[in-house]
Amino acid sequence: xxxxxxxxxxxxxxxxxxxxxxxxxxxxxxxxxxxxxxxxxxxxxxxxxxxxxxxxxxxxxxxxxxxxxxxxxxxxxxxxxxxxxxxxxxxxxxxxxxxxxxxxxxxxxxxxxxxxxxxxxxxxxxxxxxxxxxxxxxxxxxxxxxxxxxxxxxxxxxxxxxxxxxxxxxxxxxxxxxxxxxxxxxxxxxxxxxxxxxxxxxxxxxxxxxxxxxxxxxxxxxxxxxxxxxxxxxxxxxxxxxxxxxxxxxxxxxxxxxxxxxxxxxxxxxxxxxxxxxxxxxxxxxxxxxxxxxxxxxxxxxxxxxxxxxxxxxxxxxxxxxxxxxxxxxxxxxxxxxxxxxxxxxxxxx
Numbered sequence: 001x002x003x004x005x006x007x008x009x010x011x012x013x014x015x016x017x018x019x020x021x022x023x024x025x026x027x028x029x030x031x032x033x034x035x036x037x038x039x040x041x042x043x044x045x046x047x048x049x050x051x052x053x054x055x056x057x058x059x060x061x062x063x064x065x066x067x068x069x070x071x072x073x074x075x076x077x078x079x080x081x082x083x084x085x086x087x088x089x090x091x092x093x094x095x096x097x098x099x100x101x102x103x104x105x106x107x108x109x110x111x112x113x114x115x116x117x118x119x120x121x122x123x124x125x126x127x128x129x130x131x132x133x134x135x136x137x138x139x140x141x142x143x144x145x146x147x148x149x150x151x152x153x154x155x156x157x158x159x160x161x162x163x164x165x166x167x168x169x170x171x172x173x174x175x176x177x178x179x180x181x182x183x184x185x186x187x188x189x190x191x192x193x194x195x196x197x198x199x200x201x202x203x204x205x206x207x208x209x210x211x212x213x214x215x216x217x218x219x220x221x222x223x224x225x226x227x228x229x230x231x232x233x234x235x236x237x238x239x240x241x242x243x244x245x246x247x248x249x250x251x252x253x254x255x256x257x258x259x260x261x262x263x264x265x266x267x268x269x270x271x272x273x274x275x276x277x278x279x280x281x282x283x284x285x286x287x288x289x290x291x292x293x294x295x296x297x298x299x300x301x302x303x304x305x306x307x308x309x310x311x312x313x314x315x316x317x318x319x320x321x322x323x324x325x326x327x328x329x330x331x332x333x334x335x336x337x338x339x340x341x342x343x344x345x346x347x348x349x350x
Contacts, residue, residue, distance in 0.1 A: 001308070002302065002307070002308060002309070002310075002339065002340060002343050003044035003045055003076075003233075003308065003309035003310070004043060004044055004045075004298070004309070004310050004312070004331065004332075004335065004336045004339060005038065005043050005044050005045030005046055005047065005075070005076070005309070005310070005311055005312070006034065006038050006043060006045075006046045006047070006311065006312055006313070006314060006328060006331070007046075007047040007048075007049065007080040007235050007311035007312070007313045008031065008034070008046075008047070008048060008049065008058070008080070008313060008314070008315045009048075009049040009051055009056050009058055009080075009313075010027050010028065010031055010048065010049075010051075010056055010057040010058035010064070010315075011027075011055060011056055011057075011258065011315060011316060011317050011318070012024060012027050012054075012055055012056060012057050012317075012318065013055050013254075013257060013258055013261060013316070013317035013318055014055075014257075014317070014318065015317070015318045016253040016254060016256070016257040016317070017253070020318070021055070021318055022318045024057040027057040028057050028058075028064060028067075030321050030324075031048065031057075031058075031064050031068075032064065032067050032068045032071070033321075033325070034046070034315070034324060034325065034328055035064075035065075035068035035071075035072060035075065035077070036068060036071050036072060037325055037328050037329065038075055038328050038332060039068075039071075039072035039073060039074060039075040040332075041328065041329050041331070041332025041333050042332045042333070042336060043075060043328070043331060043332045043336065044075065044076060044309070045075060045076040045077075045078055045108070045309065045311070046065075046068075046075055046076070046077060046078070047078040047079060047080025047110060047235075047311055048061035048064050048065060048078075048079060048080055049061065049079070049080045049081055050079060050081060050082055050083050050114075050119070051116055051118070052116075052118040052119045052122050053116065053118050055261070061079045061080070061082065062079065062095035062096055062098070062099055063095075065077040065078075065079075065099045065103075065107070066098060066099050066102055069099055069102035069103035069106070069107075070102055070103075072103070072106075074106070075106065076106045076107075076108055077099055077103055077106050077107050077108065078107070078108035078109070078110050078177070079096070079108070079109055079110045079111075080110050080179070080198075080235065080311065081110045081111060081112035081114070081179040081198075082109055082110060082111050082112070083112060083113070083114035083116075083119050084111040084112065084113070084134055084137045084138060084141065085113050085114055085120070085125065085130060085133040085134040085137060086114065086119040086120050086122070086123045086125045086133070087119075087123070087137070088157070089137045089138075089140040089141040089144060090140075090144065090150075090160075090165055092109065092141060093141060093144045093145060093165055093169075093174070094165065094166070094167070096108075096109050096169070096174060097166075097167050097168060097169040097174060098167060100169040100170045100171055100174060101167055101169070101170055104170060105169075105170035105171045107169070107171070107174065107175075108174075108175040108176075108177060109141070109174065109175065109176045109177065110176075110177045110178075110179050110198055111134075111138060111141065111176055111177065111178060111179065112178070112179035112180070113130065113131070113134045113186075115181055115200075125156075129156060132155070132156070133156055135189075136154040136155060136156055136157070137156075137157075138178075139154070140152050140154065140157070141176065142176065142193070144165050145169065145173045145174045145176065146173060148164055148165065148166075148168060149162050149163065149164050150162070150163055150164070150165055175196070176195060177195065177196045177197065177198050177231075177233070178190035178193075178195050178196070178197050178198070179197075179198045179200065179235075180197060180198070180199055180200070180212075181199075181200045182199065182200075182201075182209065182212060184212060184215055187212045187213075187215045187216040187219070188215060188216070188219040189219075190216060190219075190220075191215070191216040191217065191218065191219030191220035191221075191222075191223065191225070191230075192219050192220070192222070192223040193223075194220055194223065194225035194230075196230065196231035196232070196233065196308075197216055197230075197231075197232055197233070198232075198233040198234065198235055198309075198311070199212065199213075199232075199233070199234050199235070199305075200234075200235045200236075201234050201235065201236050201285050202235075202236060202237055202285055203279070203285050204285060205283050205284065205285070206234065206236070206283075206285055206301050206304065206305065207283065207304040207305070209234070209305060210304055210305060213232060213305050213306060216230070216232070217230060231308045231309065232305065232306060232307050232308055232309070233307060233308065233309035233310065233311060234301065234305065234307060234309075234310060234311065235311040235313060236285050236286070236287050236310075236311070236312070236313065237255065237285075237286055237287070237313045237314075237316065238251075238286055238287030238288050238294060238312050238313065238314060239251035239255075239287075239288050239314050239316075239323075239327050240288075240289070240290070240291060240294055240314070240326075240327040240330040240331055240334075240335065241289075241290065241323075241326070241327070241330070242290060242330075243290050244288075244289035244290045244293050247288050247289050247290065248276075248277070248280060248288055248289070250323060251288050251316070251319075252273060252276055254316045254317040254318070254319050255271075255276060255286075255316050255317075256271050256272070256273075256276065257316075257317050258316045258317050259271040282296070282297060282300065283300075287312060291330050291331075291334030291335045291338065292334075292338065294312075294331075294335050295334075295335045295338035295339050295342070298310050298335070298339050299339055299342050299343065302339075302343060312331055314327045314328065314331070
């Protein structure tokens with residue numbers, strides 16, 4: 001089975017032409033409509049990322065997913081990511097166990113250290129403890145999902161002595177993925193724990209992540225896990241329309257505005273049309289085009305990295321909601337069937 005789904009951070013970046021942002025309230029309501037549509041058109045998963053700044057609306061992904069849980073039937077509902085370093089693992093488990101109950105066993109947690117750091121001072125965490133906080137919080141989260149009564153002691157949180165954590169998830173265990181932007185240590189950690197991994201690929205050539213996939217599998221095998229049972233996902237920006245030219249022209253101004261906003265904070269070079277067009281080439285990291293072209297890129301990605309899941313991040317900035325819905329519709333009704341048919345054909349001929 002190969003999963004295809006959507007990821008979003010619920011961006012509210014100002015419109016590149018008018019300068020007007022979408023309101024947080026409207027973006028949240030739009031997200032629920034998008035999740036319901038993704039379920040209706042046969043997509044497998046929808047992930048909502050966590051951010052704590054003015055240009056994003058998703059500071060509480062679990063609440064957004066819960067709002068859609070009872071309006072959907074089969075789609076899996078995931079964070080993308082939960083910034084576990086600055087959160088309380090007890091509360092994270094409770095939130096997603098609640099989503100799991102509301103959805104009757106469709107919740108997932110994607111745990112990451114966070115590429116944005118606003119949550120650390122907001123919740124009183126020291127950035128000097130960035131790595132240690134993640135390691136300890138992940139340890140506690142995994143302990144909670146395996147044990148109704150929790151006994152735990154760590155260096156950054158009060159100890160827990162034989163306390164129950166409720167509600168319990170429908171799924172046993174509640175799925176926890178590790179999110180990585182390309183850090184080898186993250187790949188090794190996920191492999192040693194036997195946890196599924198998601199690689200964020202937003203630049204360069206996705207095939208360059210192959211060594212990290214191998215590192216992940218080697219670490220898993222060394223720890224006694226079966227590499228053939230590991231789940232590997234990627235997350236990449238993209239957009240779909242009826243023609244590749246239409247998709248490219250519609251998506252560019254929003255993608256450029258978003259990349260340059262973040263780029264100014266991180267010292268990236270100016271993002272122009274030439275960089276954009278290069279990124280949406282067959283071996284590039286942007287999945288922009290008509291359904292046939294995007295499907296071809298996903299099949300190539302599967303071939304190069306051995307994926308079991310692909311997240312398409314379609315909503316950048318303040319894109320028109322109707323265009324986002326159309327992109328989601330095309331992903332589910334056109335792209336997913338092409339990809340699955342091709343992967344089935346390849347497996348049959350192997």
